[in-house]
Amino acid sequence: MDEITFAVLGTGGIGRRALEVSQYKDTLTPVAACDRHGVAVDFDGLDVDELLAATEGNIDSEPRDDEVVTDGGAATSTAEGGVKQHGEDRGVVASSQARPSEDPIQAIIDHGDRIDAVLLALPNYEHDFIPRTADRFAEGGYAGVVIDVLKRSRVIDMLDDRSEAFEESGITFICGAGATPGLLTGAAALAAQSFVEVTDVDIWWGVGLESGYEDNRGTVREDIAHLPEYDIETARELSEDEIEAIIDDRDGVIEFEDMEHADDVLLERAGVCDAEDVSVGGILDVRNDEKPTTTTVRVTGRTFDGETATNTFRLGDETSMEANVNGPALGYLKAGVRRNRAGEYGVFGPAELMPGF
């Protein structure tokens, strides 16, 4: 595949790790990165080492009182707005490659004709933040790939509403392309190939987050909204101390069942199964880096010759959340660029980039 230039919107956990992982990919050149207060652009390729070193522990952050806490799962960090900030030059402008900007996203859009793909690694300020950001790219005349690692089922519908606008603009929007949804959704779609009918998809994740806990407090709060005793509103109103108490009650280990995760709608739109046949759950351990359970996808179905069987995909316990989010995100980004260059525009989920079912 030819050279691909890409930009990262957001330099929190996911944005930083995406830049880092891209250094292992010969065909990928990061040419722009921004947060809310600054932007770095270099079409010879950003100096990722300098950018990461300069911004270490210096992540831009704002209070997020308006955040709608609805996200599920700990497989991606949505707290990449971060918890750390120091000094005046907070955020990406701490890098010598960056400059302050009143409108950093517009600065990226203005360079859009030289950017093949834009990875949205943005905090979930509001649940329509990613769709509205995509609107800006479409309205700004951007033609290329836009990709996110979102998890909320509802956001897929909001993106679908924009499908026509994306097609007119020449945008290929890849949604839900992290670990789950993302890697595990793709694995489910592939595992389905043995069957003529898929009856159950069971996604079960394990995340050990000790060393990443400080950076992922927002995710933990969002996950708490999935516990039977809480909902979006009550989780949102919890104080930090109350959250710590919930974690203490469980000795740092929180188990989730029947989470609202976009794997369901993404598999349904690819024709693999009905959304209601997909279940997502997992265990988060904030006091260990070892996974409390093995991340596993089980796809059960019926074969053409009348047998019922379960195909299984398991991630090695040593693979971190960050490895399983960012590798697939860049992999789907490359697949998206290929689609975009062939003239395929609109909204695509991970499973639609797999063999057809």
Next chain:
Amino acid sequence: MDEITFAVLGTGGIGRRALEVSQYKDTLTPVAACDRHGVAVDFDGLDVDELLAATEGNIDSEPRDDEVVTDGGAATSTAEGGVKQHGEDRGVVASSQARPSEDPIQAIIDHGDRIDAVLLALPNYEHDFIPRTADRFAEGGYAGVVIDVLKRSRVIDMLDDRSEAFEESGITFICGAGATPGLLTGAAALAAQSFVEVTDVDIWWGVGLESGYEDNRGTVREDIAHLPEYDIETARELSEDEIEAIIDDRDGVIEFEDMEHADDVLLERAGVCDAEDVSVGGILDVRNDEKPTTTTVRVTGRTFDGETATNTFRLGDETSMEANVNGPALGYLKAGVRRNRAGEYGVFGPAELMPGF
């Protein structure tokens, strides 16, 4: 996806099962099928039930003295030239939908403008038979998908030599799209996404073939060529009795290691790993339908954060060889048609239809 019309060349084990499985796929319409002596064409869709019933136990067959026995693995049947033949109307012409033809492949090519994809489910008469058949389609002005379920590494190179001709013709050639290579190659490419470097891909298959043994004697002979005591030539010269003796010696269970399988070159061409890092082996049991071992793909690699881990994909033991070949073959066929309609021509392996590595 829009409606897809497809033709099947060869009505042995794979061709017949592909027609059968396609009945479960709303978007797929089989419009043509042929063997060496006849062809059935109906653009309203073949009556698959009639065709399968009429030709049951009536598979066209010729002595195959010129066959180069080099194929490995039992995951696909290469004996679909078959062992059964009865009466004058042997083969596909036993169906009321078919007519005899001096050149059935040409009859398909002549209808090529109404056929989106052609599945080559042909016996391996010679190792260049599939490439030469593809040549005929290119020379005959066919523009669409050609897909095979071949296993031989060397054939991939022969197809690559034709890449330019395919591009000029508008042909998207999908090679090695059965179980292994095919489903398991794709699983390996997806499992690789957690890693920045893949060090080992270990593919291990199990096939129980009691009820399919009669139809797959050719495959068993080919597999024997992979045993340490034999090679292509010596296996080719074995009599039926000698093959039975080899099977008896092992109580019907034959184990294979380090097989020559195209998974290696297909993963290398997708940039996942070096061909030499891929190993393929398995166990064939011709006296049980139960699999003697669980088909498993293990992908070991290094993550960006320095961990080494193994991701694993397992097929349920109840999934038959036929289910794992034909589901993926039709899945990759659909993916190929999508590529073809977007104007992407040339030669593609399964792993190249996955997220980029």
